[in-house]
Amino acid sequence: MTHPTPLRPPHAFLRPRVLDLYCHRGGMAMGYHQAGFDIVGVDLDASCAEEYPFTFVHGDAIEYLLAHGHEYDLVHGSPPCQAYTPLNAYNHKTYPDLIAPTRAAMRAVGRPYVIENVEAARPAMVDPVMLCGPMFGLRMYRHRLFEASFPLVPPPHPAHVARCIRNGYLPTPKRPFMTITGGRHSRAWQRAAAEAMGTPWITTIRGVCEAIPPAYAQWIGTQFLALEGRAAA
Template sequence: MIHPSAARRYPPRPRLLDAFCCAGGMAMGYHLAGFDVVGVDIEPQPEYPFTFIQGDAVAFIREHGAEFDLIHASPPCQAWTPLNAYNHKSYPELIAPTREAIDAAGRPYVIENVEAAHTELRNPVRLCGPMFGLRMYRHRLFETSFQLTGPRHPAHTAICTRNGYLPTPEKPFMTITGGRHSKAWQRAAARAMGTPWITTIRGVCEAIPPAYAHWIGGQYLSAQEEKAAA
């Protein structure tokens, strides 16, 4: 049994709010980096691996954002995806309202979205699967309130399988986007992403590899340690 006085040796883990959390790909990376994570999403997320609250993410940031050490937000990307150029559907554009809510909370932050949303983001850093040894190409942009750098971005020389197909020795990288896929494809996609707890096609297609958040969270915590030591 650990003596109560031992708790003084271990500072509490910083708290992170994971807004628009989906099934928790980024959440797992932040957890591994050293955060206690709380997720918020408008839809139920039964596979979310940490504390989950169903509700409006922007409203939650306004009401509770100041209670967290760091806020991560992944507003819906459909309005900027290339597919919507053909669908011409109306989707909410929530990057700016999310940033406004975070600014009001006065907390450091990360805002993530797809490459096509680059005009909505401020000086974003691009991360991709091969930077972290993942066999899938998945560019995502990250606007941060603190300095963020990415690992070296290897050239995209490996060939991807077509969407819905399993990787082969000739085409070792997976294409992970939505569709009517097999269960075998879903499991392979979850392994490629590093999200084995996600068991649905939609969940894995919407997820962001935990390795991205692990990198981001590690850089943030290292910067905080340097400030404390200065």
């Protein structure tokens, strides 16, 4: 695997900065913050600003990246996954494939980068690693792929032996893992799902269903800082 971007942050003596593209409501952002980064998020959905826990920019992710990406130590992007989700086979809608354009812009800017997406997007990604909830002690199975311009070796993936409750239901002692996907769920379910994900500030069902557990980004950010020889601030 080639690593096209240099591992030389522009702010060698400051707290490192992450540009969080397609930031939604900040699941990945919180993990990078926990790893020791300052965060700026960009999204076309202005409603994300209601709950995004860090500096939020309402705008086009790629346009902002090309204009300002060089100001950051690390660029993260979570392009919309609708083009790859299996549900798209039923709704017959056409969604933009933004993984390749996002990668091209990241490489043009020349900063280290991470691209996240769902398992079905694997053919569009370059040597991704897969992360899942039990790798980080979370009671939910949530496979997500991460392509990085720097080496990532995932932690061990425990077998999926714990039983999972049906979507929309609260966990029980016999089925302690939650299924977190969209639907007409109760507020109690939404709060339990946010707690299981590690995103208690997210108060909408759609927000928590689209979120990525912060533990994933905290692990990635820690790996990046270790490669840089930098301790978390």
